[in-house]
Amino acid sequence: MTRVFNFSAGPAALPESVLRQAADEMLDWHGSGMSVMEMSHRGREFISIHAEAESLLRELLAVPAGYKVLFLQGGALGENAFIPMNLLRGKTSIDFVNTGEWSKKSIKEARKYARANVVASAAETGFDRVPARDTWQLDPDAAYVHICSNETIGGVEYHWTPDTAGVPLVADMSSNLLSRPVDVSKYALIYGGAQKNIGPAGLTIVIVREDLLGQALPITPSVFDFKEQADNDSMLNTPPTYAIYMAGLVFNWIKAQGGLVAMEAHNRQKAALLYDFLDASKFFSSPVARADRSLMNVPFKLRDESLDAEFLKGAQARGMLQLKGHRSVGGMRASIYNAMPIEGVQALVAYLKEFEARHG
Ligand code: PMP
Numbered sequence: 386m387t388r389v390f391n392f393s394a395g396p397a398a399l400p401e402s403v404l405r406q407a408a409d410e411m412l413d414w415h416g417s418g419m420s421v422m423e424m425s426h427r428g429r430e431f432i433s434i435h436a437e438a439e440s441l442l443r444e445l446l447a448v449p450a451g452y453k454v455l456f457l458q459g460g461a462l463g464e465n466a467f468i469p470m471n472l473l474r475g476k477t478s479i480d481f482v483n484t485g486e487w488s489k490k491s492i493k494e495a496r497k498y499a500r501a502n503v504v505a506s507a508a509e510t511g512f513d514r515v516p517a518r519d520t521w522q523l524d525p526d527a528a529y530v531h532i533c534s535n536e537t538i539g540g541v542e543y544h545w546t547p548d549t550a551g552v553p554l555v556a557d558m559s560s561n562l563l564s565r566p567v568d569v570s571k572y573a574l575i576y577g578g579a580q581k582n583i584g585p586a587g588l589t590i591v592i593v594r595e596d597l598l599g600q601a602l603p604i605t606p607s608v609f610d611f612k613e614q615a616d617n618d619s620m621l622n623t624p625p626t627y628a629i630y631m632a633g634l635v636f637n638w639i640k641a642q643g644g645l646v647a648m649e650a651h652n653r654q655k656a657a658l659l660y661d662f663l664d665a666s667k668f669f670s671s672p673v674a675r676a677d678r679s680l681m682n683v684p685f686k687l688r689d690e691s692l693d694a695e696f697l698k699g700a701q702a703r704g705m706l707q708l709k710g711h712r713s714v715g716g717m718r719a720s721i722y723n724a725m726p727i728e729g730v731q732a733l734v735a736y737l738k739e740f741e742a743r744h745g
Pocket of ligand 1: 461535536538
């Protein structure tokens, strides 16, 4: 068996020890005589798996009292509709900060339900940064302010938490949740799909301040009504059971690594290796403003894009996959989530050096 270094943006690499544990438990989970996939979600075994996953997530993020943790389906794109449905609370507009492709998707979807005001945008500079807070034109009457804490395609990340002067702050953390500690108390709602730092696709996480719930639009589907799901421990209907089990294994792995403080240190070390090389290189470059560079998704360009295909072929031959940038921006992108070992980044940097020596 050969495992590759998988730089995919998501679904993404998972810790090898987690995959091994899942394999060991595949046919018989803890003497139950069945796979987690085969268990009733209402049975004692699965309820314990679900409860442990939630409690580990609360512990890792130090989720304060007064917040609900929901394990849902529908993906982050689904949340772009469900969050307005749940959080408009009689208001008519939402403020958005536009930092790139995923912000744009959130804005587009919200427009079906409310007025979406773009209060700051990095469009003018090609989405290479987070607009400075003092340029945001916030509306005190907005239902909430929406940000994307890490633009998976553009590689732009917030390294600070915006102060929104009392207006609830909502963050799409799909691609950086659990990569570092977060002060959950500063947010009204945090959401993300699981398929980057958390587990397999199919699970969507919502962490929401309880006092905002209970005023969903009447058209809100019951399974996406956060209050109904919160009242039913996210089990109004059948939850994505296997994905929740896998997420629980990943949460345990993160805890064993030293929690989110250790994750951040590891992620900073990996990202620095790559960015330091890109900044010193005359052949490769990073398009993102230094202060706002993502620790998770590192887009980079070759000086001569006619060599892109050769670059990718050579990477593949060396066991490094999924380095092609998103089709909307081109170039390359290395996604280096929690589960990417430092050896993967070292191998990538060694290959970048070799390629530059040959073509630079
Ligand atoms: N937001 C961000 C920041 C993402 O990276 C993604 C997926 N790559 C999405 C939203 C959409 O997530 P999903 O495919 O789970 O709907």
